[in-house]
């Protein structure tokens with residue numbers, strides 16, 4: 001398999017540290033707000049990576065953190081802890097906020113068929129690990145205490161900017177917009193490992209440590225959790241492109257200084273989802289979530305389908321028109337697949353030749369949109385029997401996770417019944433008999449059938 005490695009800035013053949021096994025670390029969400037569909041695009045990218053590796057026969061162990069402390073509004077050392085921002089916004093404790101948004105995150109994560117990682121670990125549950133790393137960094141002279149905080153001294157490294165193509169001038173933290181000078185630092189690009197001094201009072205999440213009562217920096221969390229669960233040598237570490245600097249740059253600096261050797265071989269970065277005003281972000285404007293798309297009547301898998309049509313290293317612009325288009329194409333594809341007659345024995349040679357094409361595409365830095373072309377070619381191919389087609393599509397769907405094969409036959413009587421009820425309700429609304437319209441909606445709801453009024457008419461969802 002070939003994969004683009006941000007570290008070398010080229011596509012490289014993937015070679016795991018241990019044969020047949022892969023350790024994969026994904027930076028998790030900061031749970032101070034809902035995850036928007038841009039965040040979810042990033043996790044769909046990681047899900048595809050994990051499932052591709054599994055399809056190719058690797059046993060993957062995937063670890064993800066939950067950032068529930070220490071991520072400041074600047075991504076660096078200035079600004080306020082995002083959890084504190086949420087506390088003020090919602091008048092709840094930081095732990096309540098974290099619990100609520102972690103659950104909301106995984107609800108949406110599941111709706112787009114992302115697999116739950118093998119280990120998910122909140123940053124607040126690994127404080128001992130960060131303390132252990134920071135103590136050693138202090139001992140070995142990579143870190144220093146100043147003004148109550150502990151900082152990493154980037155001048156101790158030959159190659160601090162290794163991940164960013166050495167665009168040092170663009171990267172100097174002091175030169176970045178919204179980032180304040182900090183006179184506690186020896187170099188402005190040094191970064192905090194542990195804060196005891198915060199300009200904000202009443203910081204709720206604090207722990208005792210040899211460096212004083214305080215809280216960890218965001219970057220040390222991912223190094224600590226990754227090393228704790230995946231060991232001292234890591235195959236792949238991933239995130240969004242905005243994580244390359246400062247987050248991943250700092251992770252490399254502190255992890256390799258702590259370990260005394262190279263830490264992670266492949267750095268995997270997903271490009272952003274944009275909206276008409278630029279990069280989608282939790283801190284600006286309205287947050288569009290997968291659940292919100294669903295409330296608007298869209299199938300969350302149409303959003304997954306939309307993401308899969310574009311390469312993970314390309315920016316993708318979201319619009320409802322594009323999503324409408326994706327939903328239409330996705331529904332058509334599913335309906336064509338549902339029309340395949342399950343006939344014949346599996347034709348090994350044809351199975352192998354299509355499967356080989358699929359493997360070539362996924363192995364070429366996750367060329368997922370090309371695998372959809374393979375499915376269209378397969379659908380058109382009169383030389384391949386129904387059962388072979390269904391087996392191929394079912395297998396491809398282990399990576400795509402688009403529910404392409406209906407395992408449960410759709411109950412046509414039930415569909416007819418729902419359609420007739422929708423029509424009855426439409427008539428009631430046309431006659432301004434809203435009481436009857438509501439009664440029909442409730443009647444269906446009691447049977448687990450939810451109606452959604454959308455621009456394209458009434459849609460339904462059967463809740464299992």
Ligand code: AMP
Pocket residue numbers: 027028029030031037038039040041042067239240241242243270271272273274279280281282
């Ligand atoms: P956060 O919850 O802000 O820590 O972000 C979670 C993940 O989503 C990070 O790995 C980010 O790199 C990624 N991310 C943030 N914004 C976007 C976006 N607009 N499109 C794609 N990924 C994003």
Ligand code: ZN
Pocket residue numbers: 026027028222239247
């Ligand atoms: Zn991280």
